[in-house]
Amino acid sequence: MQPVRDLCWLTKQKKPGAFSTFSIASDGPLAKTIQREFPELFKGVTQVNGEASVRFILVNDAILGNEGFIIAKTTDGFTVHGASEAALLYGMFALHRLVNTDADTFPYLSVPDQHLRMLNHWDNFDGSIERGYAGESIYYENNRFRGDLELVRQYARLLASVGINAVSINNVNVKKLEAAFITNTLPDIKEIAGVFAAYGIKTFLCINYAAPMRVGGLLTADPLDLAVIRWWERTVAGIYAAIPDFAGFLVKADSEGEPGPFTYGRNHAEGANMLARVVSPYGGLVIWRCFVYNCAQDWRDRTVDRARAAYDIFKPLDGSFDDNVALQIKNGPIDFQIREPNSPLFGALEKTNQILEFQVTQEYTGQQRHVCYLVPLWKETLDYDTKHGAGAYIKNVIGTQSPTPANSGVSAVVNVGMDANWTGHKLAQANLYGYGRLIWDNSLSSEEIAKEWTRLSFDLSEEDAAKVATIQTASRAAYEDYTCPLGIGFMCKPGHHYGVDVDGYEYDCWGTYHYADREGVGRERSVATGTGYTAQYSKERCAEYESLQTCPDEFLLFFHHVPYTHVLQSGKTVIQHIYDAHFEGFAKVEKFIALWKSLEGKVDEASFLNVRERLEEQLRSAREWRDQINTYFYRKSGIGDEKGRLIYP
Numbered sequence: 069m070q071p072v073r074d075l076c077w078l079t080k081q082k083k084p085g086a087f088s089t090f091s092i093a094s095d096g097p098l099a100k101t102i103q104r105e106f107p108e109l110f111k112g113v114t115q116v117n118g119e120a121s122v123r124f125i126l127v128n129d130a131i132l133g134n135e136g137f138i139i140a141k142t143t144d145g146f147t148v149h150g151a152s153e154a155a156l157l158y159g160m161f162a163l164h165r166l167v168n169t170d171a172d173t174f175p176y177l178s179v180p181d182q183h184l185r186m187l188n189h190w191d192n193f194d195g196s197i198e199r200g201y202a203g204e205s206i207y208y209e210n211n212r213f214r215g216d217l218e219l220v221r222q223y224a225r226l227l228a229s230v231g232i233n234a235v236s237i238n239n240v241n242v243k244k245l246e247a248a249f250i251t252n253t254l255p256d257i258k259e260i261a262g263v264f265a266a267y268g269i270k271t272f273l274c275i276n277y278a279a280p281m282r283v284g285g286l287l288t289a290d291p292l293d294l295a296v297i298r299w300w301e302r303t304v305a306g307i308y309a310a311i312p313d314f315a316g317f318l319v320k321a322d323s324e325g326e327p328g329p330f331t332y333g334r335n336h337a338e339g340a341n342m343l344a345r346v347v348s349p350y351g352g353l354v355i356w357r358c359f360v361y362n363c364a365q366d367w368r369d370r371t372v373d374r375a376r377a378a379y380d381i382f383k384p385l386d387g388s389f390d391d392n393v394a395l396q397i398k399n400g401p402i403d404f405q406i407r408e409p410n411s412p413l414f415g416a417l418e419k420t421n422q423i424l425e426f427q428v429t430q431e432y433t434g435q436q437r438h439v440c441y442l443v444p445l446w447k448e449t450l451d452y453d454t455k456h457g458a459g460a461y462i463k464n465v466i467g468t469q470s471p472t473p474a475n476s477g478v479s480a481v482v483n484v485g486m487d488a489n490w491t492g493h494k495l496a497q498a499n500l501y502g503y504g505r506l507i508w509d510n511s512l513s514s515e516e517i518a519k520e521w522t523r524l525s526f527d528l529s530e531e532d533a534a535k536v537a538t539i540q541t542a543s544r545a546a547y548e549d550y551t552c553p554l555g556i557g558f559m560c561k562p563g564h565h566y567g568v569d570v571d572g573y574e575y576d577c578w579g580t581y582h583y584a585d586r587e588g589v590g591r592e593r594s595v596a597t598g599t600g601y602t603a604q605y606s607k608e609r610c611a612e613y614e615s616l617q618t619c620p621d622e623f624l625l626f627f628h629h630v631p632y633t634h635v636l637q638s639g640k641t642v643i644q645h646i647y648d649a650h651f652e653g654f655a656k657v658e659k660f661i662a663l664w665k666s667l668e669g670k671v672d673e674a675s676f677l678n679v680r681e682r683l684e685e686q687l688r689s690a691r692e693w694r695d696q697i698n699t700y701f702y703r704k705s706g707i708g709d710e711k712g713r714l715i716y717p
């Protein structure tokens with residue numbers, strides 16, 4: 069039996085009397101969605117203060133662009149103006165948010181900062197989700213389509229309400245059955261894409277680069293081979309015949325065992341452009357991931373630095389990708405750790421469309437058993453000045469300054485599944501909500517977003533709502549404190565990535581080493597004495613990271629190997645910082661528990677129990693992280709805690 073789904077931040081009907089009627093002078097598919105949604109969203113409302121009607125009006129206004137909208141107060145309600153039905157739909161959801169958070173900031177104008185605002189599903193046809201922590205796939209089960217289009221609709225409305233306009237619906241690691249989606253299952257994909265389209269969301273598929281062989285039976289997938297090109301042309305014609313508004317492909321090539329152009333001695337521009345030219349006549353886009361590195365590294369060989377890989381491969385190709393190709397680049401050079409510097413590709417690529425990739429699903433950040441509100445991390449990346457002082461912000465590199473802004477933006481691996489509350493941990497809903505809100509409006513603060521989510525999700529007094537928002541906004545730092553001192557990540561258990569294992573990856577092939585010895589810890593990536601990775605940044609950033617005097621403390625061990633007695637900019641030694649952060653991180657979780665327990669009876673019971681149970685697991689896990697890391701470094705360094713706290717010998 070289907071569990072009752074949590075309506076998340078669209079639950080609220082608490083503003084009685086906002087509107088009783090609405091009108092829209094348009095009858096396209098999204099206008100129909102508004103007609104359906106409006107009564108559902110504002111149901112139960114009765115007229116108050118004469119504010120009764122909402123009028124949706126299509127206008128042509130350069131300021132609004134295609135997706136922006138303006139909401140104005142009128143004598144008897146509100147008007148929503150926008151240049152497209154999608155804009156009006158966003159306006160409707162914004163109105164719901166504004167009236168339910170008591171905002172009185174009308175006229176309210178909102179234009180998205182990023183064009184492409186996307187979510188990636190890593191869902192497999194068997195129903196499993198790679199790095200999924202909220203149950204099985206909402207699309208698939210047992211190698212067939214679940215066929216629950218009402219569930220997809222509920223999901224689509226959640227996404228549209230925060231401005232998401234694109235999804236990819238299968239895992240980037242494309243196995244045998246999924247590789248044939250592009251030929252065998254088009255009617256099912258069409259149904260899902262149709263539901264998303266009604267909410268202004270475009271659908272992408274991930275493809276296997278060797279599909280011409282694995283699906284088409286050819287002997288090669290060489291992008292320059294004519295038979296391969298013809299196969300893709302026929303296949304793509306079939307896709308567009310079935311789904312005329314199909315958005316395009318997302319491709320993981322030559323990465324972690326996935327096939328790619330390297331097999332045929334071709335570079336990634338040759339590989340991507342071949343596909344781009346095939347989808348171009350239909351207006352399709354090829355999103356090509358830059359997560360390409362050597363995952364069969366010998367830990368003994370210190371000359372290989374995984375952090376360098378994406379830049380080394382893609383920077384020389386800048387300017388050689390077609391207009392309808394976008395490179396999708398993970399925020400950091402390694403892999404979604406709680407603290408990593410930003411990828412040096414941002415700012416280095418000048419003639420290539422770029423999509424910044426985040427991870428909403430909490431693979432390395434507590435797997436939706438720990439509360440870890442990630443908006444502060446994403447915000448830091450968007451606001452990062454690649455030239456340090458020159459105003460070359462990542463949000464502009466992927467936005468207005470992109471060669472083709474319409475083909476650039478932000479993408480993220482999503483955190484939803486079949487769990488009744490969508491995200492496993494109730495508080496993890498704020499990551500999905502916050503992701504959408506932040507990438508639409510890059511100027512929002514993470515605190516504002518946390519407050520907004522809390523107000524929309526619970527009926528609490530201001531004082532109690534502040535407690536929830538405090539847990540959220542303090543949670544990233546807490547998680548970092550007990551898992552990732554000074555930028556050294558990957559001390560997690562190999563494979564599933566949950567829980568602590570300091571040396572779990574130290575002698576493995578994945579290129580994620582901390583190099584702790586009895587003198588010190590950290591990866592030396594300087595030009596002077598290390599792998600030279602710092603040189604991949606602008607000269608301003610390179611100078612900052614290269615020097616021990618200016619390298620920010622939080623990245624120190626990412627860029628440098630230093631003695632345990634090295635004094636940080638904070639004035640503490642490295643070893644004392646490690647001890648302090650781990651004791652403090654654990655204490656923060658204890659505080660979260662006390663705050664949450666004080667909300668018993670004030671939030672709905674299902675949410676209360678869900679979060680309480682997960683916070684208890686978080687505390688157990690944080691204790692393991694604290695004690696194993698503290699003991700590990702105490703044993704390596706032989707230096708005790710200057711505050712005399714218990715470190716197990």
Ligand code: GCV
Pocket residue numbers: 190198199240241320324359403431
């Ligand atoms: C989908 C990490 C994850 C993999 C994931 C990969 C990627 O390595 O652990 O599960 O594969 O990133 O982003 O492609």
